[in-house]
Amino acid sequence: TFAKITQAAHYVPENVVSNDDLSKIMDTNDEWIYSRTGIKNRHISTGENTSDLATKVAKQLIENSGVDPELIDFIIVATVTPDSMMPSTAARVQAQVGATNAFAYDLTAACSGFVFALSTAEKLISSGAYQRGIVIGAEVFSKVIDWSDRSTAVLFGDGAAGVLLDNSGSQPLIIAEKMQTDGKRGGSLLSSYADIQTPFASVSYEGSNLSMEGRAIFDFAVRDVPKNIQATLEKSDLAAEEIDYYLLHQANSRILDKMAKKLGVTRDKFLQNMQEYGNTSAASIPILLSESVKNGIFSLDGQTKVVLTGFGGGLTWGTAIINL
Numbered sequence: 001t002f003a004k005i006t007q008a009a010h011y012v013p014e015n016v017v018s019n020d021d022l023s024k025i026m027d028t029n030d031e032w033i034y035s036r037t038g039i040k041n042r043h044i045s046t047g048e049n050t051s052d053l054a055t056k057v058a059k060q061l062i063e064n065s066g067v068d069p070e071l072i073d074f075i076i077v078a079t080v081t082p083d084s085m086m087p088s089t090a091a092r093v094q095a096q097v098g099a100t101n102a103f104a105y106d107l108t109a110a111c112s113g114f115v116f117a118l119s120t121a122e123k124l125i126s127s128g129a130y131q132r133g134i135v136i137g138a139e140v141f142s143k144v145i146d147w148s149d150r151s152t153a154v155l156f157g158d159g160a161a162g163v164l165l166d167n168s169g170s171q172p173l174i175i176a177e178k179m180q181t182d183g184k185r186g187g188s189l190l191s192s193y194a195d196i197q198t199p200f201a202s203v204s205y206e207g208s209n210l211s212m213e214g215r216a217i218f219d220f221a222v223r224d225v226p227k228n229i230q231a232t233l234e235k236s237d238l239a240a241e242e243i244d245y246y247l248l249h250q251a252n253s254r255i256l257d258k259m260a261k262k263l264g265v266t267r268d269k270f271l272q273n274m275q276e277y278g279n280t281s282a283a284s285i286p287i288l289l290s291e292s293v294k295n296g297i298f299s300l301d302g303q304t305k306v307v308l309t310g311f312g313g314g315l316t317w318g319t320a321i322i323n324l
């Protein structure tokens with residue numbers, strides 16, 4: 001049995017916030033943001049929560065495929081900004097779309113979350129245990145950002161995107177994969193601590209907003225991620241040139257420049273849309289995938305070889321080389 005991605009969809013809040021809009025509420029400017037990150041705009045929720053964005057994606061996947069929601073076996077949502085811990089965002093989506101026979105859970109791997117969740121979903125199907133599932137990356141990062149910290153507030157955006165999978169594949173969905181974690185370096189990208197305030201303990205963590213050691217994360221991305229991609233390519237017996245497109249986490253356009261150079265691959269193969277969405281964490285890779293299908297860059301006809309690579313909090317990073 002082989003899993004196959006049969007549908008992709010994305011949804012972002014309507015509210016567009018430009019670099020100039022941000023320069024009116026914090027000490028920054030379009031030139032600095034665009035030259036250092038490649039970001040021009042980001043979509044910021046005006047009240048929609050993560051499950052609302054994820055539900056809109058799931059509804060599109062179901063409507064566009066015509067699948068009966070009662071035939072969906074599982075829903076996995078990759079997010080670090082859930083509406084709540086209980087119920088999970090995936091459980092909320094399950095209720096909203098009427099997937100009454102689906103088990104549902106969230107997966108936390110920050111900006112690697114979609115790749116980690118897709119790897120898991122592929123095993124659920126290719127093992128023969130289940131037939132159909134939905135994998136969504138969804139974030140409302142605007143609710144965890146420290147809006148007084150211009151070094152991070154300008155980088156992130158809100159959004160959701162995902163894929164519908166079934167067992168109709170005639171070839172493996174994942175040709176090769178390699179997922180990694182280094183918890184020792186996790187302190188350089190933090191969010192959403194929960195204090196321990198009880199009759200028996202009093203432990204509070206300074207700031208539960210996002211905090212990032214930008215230089216450390218940038219260097220981690222440039223140093224560790226190309227090695228991971230190369231190691232995954234070696235596992236796949238494919239040369240870098242045989243990959244049609246590289247869909248990397250949309251954190252920073254200068255990082256994509258460096259990746260292309262390190263891998264000796266033309267920059268054009270590294271698709272990008274952070275100019276419009278900023279860094280949407282777990283949603284960034286699936287938004288890029290869904291938009292690329294919608295814009296006709298490639299289709300889901302099984303003829304395209306794509307590298308998906310996430311990297312971020314944990315620290316986590318990972319690549320899946322897939323047949324689309």
Ligand SMILES: O=C(O)C1CCN(c2ccc(-c3cc(CO)ccc3Cl)cn2)CC1
Nearest residue numbers: 036111214215217218221251252281311312
């Ligand atoms: O001064 C400059 O040029 C600054 C230097 C710091 N920058 C950074 C640093 C790290 C990230 C980042 C964030 C995540 C979290 O999702 C994951 C992966 C990455 Cl690589 C994005 N931008 C912006 C430009």
